[in-house]
Amino acid sequence: QVQLVESGGGLVQPGGSLRLSCAASDSNFRFYTMAWYRQAPGKQRELVAVITPGGSTNYVDSVKGRFTISRDNAKNTVYLQMNSLKPEDTSIYYCKATYLTIYWGQGTQVTVSS
Secondary structure, three states, X not given: OOOEEEEOOEEEOOOOOEEEEEEEOOOOHHHOEEEEEEEOOOOOOEEEEXXXXXXXXXXXXXXXXXXXXXXXXXXXXXXXXXXXXXXXXXXXXXXXXXXXXXXXXXXXXXXXXX
């Protein structure tokens, strides 16, 4: 069973930045497609960003130019750098790993508010 542990969430003012981390417990991490999702109260979970084992990335339109997903295979960790945060980015952010099966982290709260 692979464990994903997210960290880095918190309260930030509009226009601020946060970096989320997701550490995986599996040494096969380099083979995983990694993704960040988010879910706001009363809304469906949505894909925010994804990175393939080869490093290709894709983003939902609402975060393009503001968020950057990256991975460090030596540390079994994926990151989400979030800049120019807006109140509508407020959500619980979840890390997802896909390789033969799917694993989810427990989520980390991001609140953007003045």
